[in-house]
Amino acid sequence: MNRELAIDATGLTKKFGDFAAVSELSLKVPEGQIYGFLGPNGCGKSTAIRILTGLLTPTKGSAKVLGIEVPKQAELLRRQIGYMTQKFSLYEDLSVSENLSFMAQIFNLPRDLARSRITELMDTYRLNELANQLAGTMSGGQKQRLALACACINKPKVLFLDEPTSAVDPQSRRDFWEQLFDLSEQGTSILVTTHYMDEAERCHGLAIMNKGWICADGSPLGLMDKMQANVIEIAGNDLRALKDRLTAFDEVSSAAQLGNRLRVLIDKAQADPIGFLQATLGANEPLQMEQVRPNLEDVFVDCTGKPLPSSPVQEAGK
Amino acid sequence: MNINPMESLSRIWAIVTKEIRQLKRDRLTFGMVVMIPLIQLLLFGYAINTDVRNVPVAVVDQSGSAAGRWIVEAIKVTQVVEVKTHYALVEQAQDAITRGEIRAALVLPPDLTSRLANNQTIGQWLVDGSDTMVAGAIRQLRSMPLDQITGQSSNQPPTFEVALFYNPEQRSAVNIVPGLIAVILTMTMILFTSAAIVREREKGNLELLITTPIKPLELMLGKILPYILVGLVQMAIILGLGYLIFDVPVNGDIGQLLMGTLLFIAASLSLGLLISTLARTQLQAMQMTIFVLLPTILLSGFMFPFEAMPKPAQWIAELLPGTHFMRIIRGIVLRGGDMADMAPDALWLLGFTALGIVLASMRFSKRLD
Numbered sequence: 088m089n090r091e092l093a094i095d096a097t098g099l100t101k102k103f104g105d106f107a108a109v110s111e112l113s114l115k116v117p118e119g120q121i122y123g124f125l126g127p128n129g130c131g132k133s134t135a136i137r138i139l140t141g142l143l144t145p146t147k148g149s150a151k152v153l154g155i156e157v158p159k160q161a162e163l164l165r166r167q168i169g170y171m172t173q174k175f176s177l178y179e180d181l182s183v184s185e186n187l188s189f190m191a192q193i194f195n196l197p198r199d200l201a202r203s204r205i206t207e208l209m210d211t212y213r214l215n216e217l218a219n220q221l222a223g224t225m226s227g228g229q230k231q232r233l234a235l236a237c238a239c240i241n242k243p244k245v246l247f248l249d250e251p252t253s254a255v256d257p258q259s260r261r262d263f264w265e266q267l268f269d270l271s272e273q274g275t276s277i278l279v280t281t282h283y284m285d286e287a288e289r290c291h292g293l294a295i296m297n298k299g300w301i302c303a304d305g306s307p308l309g310l311m312d313k314m315q316a317n318v319i320e321i322a323g324n325d326l327r328a329l330k331d332r333l334t335a336f337d338e339v340s341s342a343a344q345l346g347n348r349l350r351v352l353i354d355k356a357q358a359d360p361i362g363f364l365q366a367t368l369g370a371n372e373p374l375q376m377e378q379v380r381p382n383l384e385d386v387f388v389d390c391t392g393k394p395l396p397s398s399p400v401q402e403a404g405k
Numbered sequence: 406m407n408i409n410p411m412e413s414l415s416r417i418w419a420i421v422t423k424e425i426r427q428l429k430r431d432r433l434t435f436g437m438v439v440m441i442p443l444i445q446l447l448l449f450g451y452a453i454n455t456d457v458r459n460v461p462v463a464v465v466d467q468s469g470s471a472a473g474r475w476i477v478e479a480i481k482v483t484q485v486v487e488v489k490t491h492y493a494l495v496e497q498a499q500d501a502i503t504r505g506e507i508r509a510a511l512v513l514p515p516d517l518t519s520r521l522a523n524n525q526t527i528g529q530w531l532v533d534g535s536d537t538m539v540a541g542a543i544r545q546l547r548s549m550p551l552d553q554i555t556g557q558s559s560n561q562p563p564t565f566e567v568a569l570f571y572n573p574e575q576r577s578a579v580n581i582v583p584g585l586i587a588v589i590l591t592m593t594m595i596l597f598t599s600a601a602i603v604r605e606r607e608k609g610n611l612e613l614l615i616t617t618p619i620k621p622l623e624l625m626l627g628k629i630l631p632y633i634l635v636g637l638v639q640m641a642i643i644l645g646l647g648y649l650i651f652d653v654p655v656n657g658d659i660g661q662l663l664m665g666t667l668l669f670i671a672a673s674l675s676l677g678l679l680i681s682t683l684a685r686t687q688l689q690a691m692q693m694t695i696f697v698l699l700p701t702i703l704l705s706g707f708m709f710p711f712e713a714m715p716k717p718a719q720w721i722a723e724l725l726p727g728t729h730f731m732r733i734i735r736g737i738v739l740r741g742g743d744m745a746d747m748a749p750d751a752l753w754l755l756g757f758t759a760l761g762i763v764l765a766s767m768r769f770s771k772r773l774d
Contacts, residue, residue, distance in 0.1 A: 142612065176609060176612055181423065185426065193619050195618065
């Protein structure tokens with residue numbers, strides 16, 4: 088396992104006044120991987136991306152992207168990265184083809200190369216029939232395809248995507264991820280932030296962020312295996328009341344209703360979670376209990392629901 | 406870091422063409438480029454008229470002499486006053502002033518002829534002093550040389566002589582139109598540049614742009630170059646229409662005119678850039694522009710004579726690029742002067758531009774924090 092690291096960051100901290108947007112963030116992304124930041128709004132995902140693209144200076148810590156130190160040598164990096172901002176940041180009063188050729192000019196693509204590159208991108212991202220449409224009049228999914236096309240104009244080695252799918256319908260999201268895997272296949276490393284579980288599950292590697300800390304990282308499967316809780320599904324009646332009773336126990340870190348089932352996370356310290364539940368609830372109600380495989384949402388709930396650990400960076404996957 | 410000048414030029418060109426495309430699509434702003442000078446020119450040219458004409462007055466001629474009639478005719482010829490009526494009694498005239506029917510009355514005493522012969526004061530103006538402009542105009546009539554009025558004592562030298570240069574008809578449009586170039590360029594150049602950059606930040610374009618290879622100076626140059634063209638178009642509109650509508654001559658050399666205007670455009674654009682690094686929103690950029698524009702209108706010598714202002718106001722005015730350009734443009738357009746005649750003002754504008762660009766590039770960084 089001697090792959091090159093596309094992104095290598097250690098101990099990144101960014102403070103705005105007294106508020107720490109990112110704390111002690113360490114990150115290793117191998118080349119060609121899709122790495123995800125999963126977390127609620129305001130957890131520091133965007134700040135982390137902005138530090139890595141050289142837009143923000145970290146208060147503490149250091150980061151290298153493609154072996155180039157940021158933000159000190161960020162100018163050297165500019166030609167090799169692509170960045171898709173959270174908000175659509177192309178010119179709404181320029182057309183699709185005008186936006187693309189503007190970006191090509193800014194990246195100093197020679198005219199012939201620019202023309203063939205734009206044709207290629209318009210084919211790949213299905214922008215041909217929109218070529219002369221003003222970007223401001225397009226739908227969320229169309230804008231997103233244009234933004235990705237523009238971010239790829241210089242064939243970047245690393246792509247930074249800040250919540251790329253937040254304004255997009257499910258079908259467009261599926262298409263978008265197909266395109267990301269195509270890029271990854273071609274060797275592009277991708278750092279993507281999201282608050283969708285299904286998207287996080289598609290990443291090669293994943294960091295779950297909460298209040299500026301990475302509270303768990305690793306591959307999605309590894310994270311599920313490593314989870315500090317067992318998952319029990321309870322089927323029965325009167326689940327609302329049952330939920331309130333259960334969450335009062337320290338051993339129960341969370342209980343969430345899914346239709347006529349209740350999904351309960353019980354600390355792994357309890358060796359026999361079903362036995363524990365039957366004992367605490369008593370047998371006066373006919374409840375069906377079943378231990379199920381944890382999913383990513385369980386992992387997320389389990390680690391963001393807990394108080395911050397004193398040493399928050401867990402070395403996962405070791 | 407290696408900077409390839411060709412790559413740099415092509416990036417600046419990318420911004421310039423993009424900016425022109427956006428300007429063409431922004432119909433309102435595009436319209437303003439033409440409408441601001443047009444409307445302001447008509448507004449200021451017609452409405453601001455500091456010449457006092459046709460003040461309604463009455464005459465109380467107690468002498469009934471031929472000399473009295475000559476004097477009244479001579480006063481009519483000045484066009485400063487318009488003789489509405491004649492009264493027999495001074496009290497009637499005073500009542501008419503109180504009622505506001507007339508602004509002033511000329512009283513000629515019964516012994517007018519002998520006063521004329523003895524070079525005494527020949528009469529009295531009764532003036533409604535509430536409007537200082539009107540009063541000032543009448544006061545000028547008071548000191549009108551008598552020998553010219555009567556035409557009798559032609560052997561005497563005139564008490565004084567008035568010679569008017571450059572604007573013998575004393576039309577205010579001649580002074581207003583070149584001054585308007587300074588005011589309008591202050592407004593549009595500062596506002597357009599500051600808003601153009603703040604808009605990129607507000608709309609989020611800047612966050613994307615600064616992750617690309619473009620350099621801050623390239624971005625700034627690319628953004629201001631199209632507006633230099635806009636400024637020259639506006640100057641051409643003002644001077645062209647000023648000539649056609651208000652008959653304001655352009656006495657100076659076109660080359661000098663271009664040089665002076667470009668210098669002022671550069672100073673205004675650098676101020677606009679500086680504002681753009683301070684303002685967070687387009688509204689703030691607008692407010693800061695007005696903060697500069699108002700003193701430029703009031704203190705630069707556009708509305709009131711610079712020399713007549715109190716010293717502290719003059720000091721403030723000297724800080725404004727508009728004041729210096731006002732002198733340059735009036736010098737070139739009205740007196741046919743050239744830049745060498747106004748070297749201190751030109752140098753001041755040059756220094757202001759350099760300082761503005763240095764400060765703006767220092768404040769603008771390719772970081773968000």
